[in-house]
Amino acid sequence: MxxxxxxxxxxxxxxxxxxxxxxxxxxxxxxxxxxxxxxxxxxxxxxxxxxxxxxxxxxxxxxxxxxxxxxxxxxxxxxxxxxxxxxxxxxxxxxxxxxRQAWALIPCQGGFLCIDQEGVVIDKLNIFSPDQYCIITMDKQPEQVVLGQVIDPEAIAAIRQIWEAIPVEPRVDISDYHYVNESKEVILYTNHGTEILFGDLERLADKVQSLLQIINIEKDYEKQGKSPLSYVDLRFKGQPVVKTLD
Missing domain, CATH: 3.10.20.310 (membrane protein fhac)
Structure with missing residues (x-):
């Protein structure tokens, strides 16, 4: 067995x-x-x-x-x-x-750095269509930039959240998203030249609603031949502080 x-x-x-x-x-x-x-x-x-x-x-x-x-x-x-x-x-x-998809341009060294939404540099351009991209400027410009480098993640993340909160159509009315490195606040510039002190990301939804109203006011002023706005301060609660050029 x-x-x-x-x-x-x-x-x-x-x-x-x-x-x-x-x-x-x-x-x-x-x-x-x-x-x-x-x-x-x-x-x-x-x-x-x-x-x-x-x-x-x-x-x-x-x-x-x-x-x-x-x-x-x-x-x-x-x-x-x-x-x-x-x-x-x-x-x-x-x-x-x-x-990676091109999202924004950063003026740098006589040209423009093309970045994606994570701030990764994917290209360098000399010519572009202004309606295609979000334009970002900073107090502290990046130096010695190479492809694949990540540009100031904190700044890019803040601007991206603001950009995403703005409806698609009015985005073309913003000519520049400027990041103030020292205060970590954002300043927006419209195509009409208005400086908008946006501040940080607090009360983001309220600030965006005020921004949309400002864009409409600018267009109405232009039609009526009124003096354009100089700046608008959205940093604090309550009614925005508005100043015209005259």
Whole structure:
């Protein structure tokens, strides 16, 4: 009885070992060699650049691909925000890239730094359409800027919250979002030249409502031929302090 049990155990062990070896050999066979690499979402970078940075090439075993390493390699590029690597069995690999989108421009060194909503520098421009981007200025200008560098996260976060709180249509009436580094307050300038002392993010919704009223007043004044506004102070509770040029 014991001899029969030993024989069955050995038989089962040999079968299991042969099966594991067969599976291992099959996984490392040419059946799983990558013969197609596709890229999605790389509109500005281009597929060729993504594949080059990833280090991938056809002929690699699809099981040997490390998605995390590929993601880290691609995120070195300033345009890349996120990466997903998807295996389509047995031989197709897909790289999905989320590119950073230009959101604002910062005047710097005779040109403009193009940043996304996280403050990451993704480009440098000399010519642009003013209606396309939020324009940001600061008391302390960044120095020695390189692509991929993050510009003053605190300032960018504050301005982004104000920008997001303003409805889409009136945003074009704001010509400049200025950040005062020392006081950590924001000053807005309208297309009509009005200086709006916005302050910090306290009472954000109330301040935005006052801002919208100011923009409408400016337009009415222009139609009526009245003197434009000089500045408006929204920093304190109560009625805004308004001063005209005359």
């Amino acid at each position: 014991k001899s029969q049990w030993n024989y069955s155990f050995v038989k089962y062990t040999v079968f299991l070992l042969v099966s594991l070896i067969s599976i291992f050999l099959f996984m490392h066979s040419s059946f799983f060699y990558i013969d197609q690499i596709t890229v999605q979402g790389a509109e500005r970078m281009g597929s060729a650049e993504v594949i080059r940075l990833s280090g991938l090439q056809t002929g690699l075993n699809i099981f040997s691909v490390n998605g995390q390493q590929i993601s880290q390699a691609l995120k070195v590029h300033p345009m890349v925000q996120d990466v997903k690597v998807i295996r389509h069995w047995p031989r197709h690999l897909e790289i999905q890239v989320s590119e």
